[in-house]
Amino acid sequence: xxxxxxxxxxxxxxxxxxxxxxxxxxxxxxxxxxxxxxxxxxxxxxxxxxxxxxxxxxxxxxxxxxxxxxxxxxxxxxxxxxxxxxxxxxxxxxxxxxxxxxxxxxxxxxxxxxxxxxxxxxxxxxxxxxxxxxxxxxxxxxxxxxxxxxxxxxxxxxxxxxxxxxxxxxxxxxxxxxxxxxxxxxxxxxxxxxxxxxxxxxxxxxxxxxxxxxxxxxxxxxxxxxxxxxxxxxxxxxxxxxxxxxxxxxxxxxxxxxxxxxxxx
Numbered sequence: 001x002x003x004x005x006x007x008x009x010x011x012x013x014x015x016x017x018x019x020x021x022x023x024x025x026x027x028x029x030x031x032x033x034x035x036x037x038x039x040x041x042x043x044x045x046x047x048x049x050x051x052x053x054x055x056x057x058x059x060x061x062x063x064x065x066x067x068x069x070x071x072x073x074x075x076x077x078x079x080x081x082x083x084x085x086x087x088x089x090x091x092x093x094x095x096x097x098x099x100x101x102x103x104x105x106x107x108x109x110x111x112x113x114x115x116x117x118x119x120x121x122x123x124x125x126x127x128x129x130x131x132x133x134x135x136x137x138x139x140x141x142x143x144x145x146x147x148x149x150x151x152x153x154x155x156x157x158x159x160x161x162x163x164x165x166x167x168x169x170x171x172x173x174x175x176x177x178x179x180x181x182x183x184x185x186x187x188x189x190x191x192x193x194x195x196x197x198x199x200x201x202x203x204x205x206x207x208x209x210x211x212x213x214x215x216x217x218x219x220x221x222x223x224x225x226x227x228x229x230x231x232x233x234x235x236x237x238x239x240x241x242x243x244x245x246x247x248x249x250x251x252x253x254x255x256x257x258x259x260x261x262x263x264x265x
Contacts, residue, residue, distance in 0.1 A: 039061065039080060039081030041079075041080040041081060041236075041237055042061060042080060042081060042082075042234065042235070042236060042245065043234065043235040043236075044231050044233055044234055044235065044245070045233045045234070045235050045242055046231075046233040048212065048213070048231065050214070050215070051214060052214055052215045052217070052218050053215035053217065054215075054230075055228060055230040055245075055247040058228075058247035058248060058249075059248075059250075059251050059252045059255070060083045060084075060247065060248035060250070060251075060252060060255045061081065061082060061083060061245060061246065061247055061248070062082055062083050062084035062085055062086070062227075062245075062246045062248070063077070063082055063084075063085050063086075063234070063236060063239070063243050063244060063245060063246065064085070064086040064087070064088075064117065064229065064244045064246060065085060065086075065087055065088065065103060065239075065243060065244070066087075066088035066097050066099070067088070067097050067098055067099040069099075069239055069240075069241070069243060070240060070241075071240075072103065072106065072238055072239055073237075073238035073239075074106045074107055074109070074110035074112060074238065075110050075238070076237045076238030077110070077112065077236055077237065077238040077239060078110045078111065078112050079237070079238075080236055080237040080238065082112060082236060083112075083113070083248070083255065084112065084113045084114065084115075084144060084246075084248070085103075085107050085112050085113070085114040085115075086114070086115050086116070086117050086144070086147055086189075086208075086246075087100055087103045087104055087107065087114055087115070087116055087117070088100065088116075088117055088119065089116035089117060089118060089133065089136055089137045090116075090118045090119070090132055090133050090136050090137070091118070091119040091121060092119070092120070092121030092123070092124050092128075092129060092132065092158070093121070093124045093128040093129060093131075093132040094132065096136050100116070100136070100137075104116070104138070108140075113142075113143075113144055113259060113263070114143060114144060115143055115144025115145055115146060115147060116133075116137040116143075116146055116147070117146070117147035117148070117149050117189060118132075118133040118137075118146065118147065118148055118149060118174075118178075119149045119153075120148060120149060120150050120171070120174070121153065121155075121158050122153070122158060122160045122161065122162055122167075123157070123158035123160050125170060125173070126169070126170030126171060126172070126173030126174040126177075127173055127174075127177060129170075129174050130173065130174045130177035130178045131177070133146065133178060134177070134178065134181050139181060139182055139183075139264065140264065141263075141264055141265050142263055142264065143263065143264045144262065144263065144264070145182070145184035145185065145186055145187055145206075145262050145263075145264065146178050146182055146184070146186040146187070147186060147187045147188070147189050147208065148171065148174055148175065148178070148186045148187070148188050148189070149189045149190075150167070150171060150188060150189070150190050150194060150198075150200070151189075151190060151191045151194045151210075152191075152193065152194055152197075164197065164198040164199055167198045167200075168198060168199075168200070168202060168203055171188070171200075171203060172203065174186070175188075175203075175205060182264050183264055183265060184262060184263075184264050185205055185206070186205065187205065187206045187207065187208050187226065187227070188200065188203065188205050188206070188207055188208065189207075189208040189209075189210070189227075189229070190207065190208075190209065190210070191210045192210065192211065192219050192220070195209070195220060195223075201220075201222070201223050206225075206226045207220075207223060207224070207225045207226065207227075208225065208226060208227035208228075208229065208246070209223070209225045209227070209228055209229065210229040211228060211229070211230065212229070212230060212231055212232060216228050225249055226248065226249050226258070227246050227247070227248060227249070228246060228247045228249070229244055229245070229246045230245060230246065230247060231244070231245050232244050
């Protein structure tokens with residue numbers, strides 16, 4: 001084969017590789033990796049065809065977990081590029097996640113910034129929810145701000161759906177009690193329907209928004225956010241099966257500044 005033909009063949013191979021690496025229309029379609037700008041070890045077991053902006057260009061990604069993730073190899077998780085973890089701690093006023101303290105300890109040993117979240121039950125007051133969380137989650141320097149998870153529950157034990165004014169009143173009570181204890185105002189995690197039904201944007205706090213079908217700018221118009229949960233079927237080395245993946249709103253330098261300002265001291 002002539003040198004010219006070898007060069008031409010090489011150019012064709014490089015061109016093909018570049019074309020395969022480009023983000024497809026809408027930003028979706030990745031099965032093994034989120035795509036350009038993100039760590040290639042992260043993936044989605046059921047990738048979504050994003051239409052109005054995808055999460056893969058974000059520099060900082062993290063996970064949120066509960067007992068259902070089972071045993072976790074935290075060093076592999078950290079090596080895969082995961083920058084933070086939110087760990088389920090409590091529900092309502094009488095339930096704790098049985099894996100919380102183990103995950104809390106192991107994530108800390110792997111030097112992954114981690115915080116705890118509380119699933120709110122509407123059959124208890126904001127104060128009861130808050131004191132149960134405080135009773136079970138350490139106040140530890142270097143941890144992320146606590147998170148209040150507010151969404152409609154399908155629990156048979158607590159099917160109650162109070163009016164919006166009560167939801168926001170009790171949420172504010174939780175935020176104030178927990179914020180005073182940990183020295184950081186909690187983040188609110190919420191879903192599209194819950195946010196809309198209760199006009200959650202009235203609450204002044206940082207938001208972590210679930211939006212697995214479109215960009216948060218479309219599903220939560222006008223709402224600023226710090227974190228975006230973009231899939232429940234993510235894949236991360238060190239975790240078996242599906243896991244929730246999240247993107248931080250800013251750059252890597254923004255993340256470093258955010259940690260300085262928002263870590264518990």
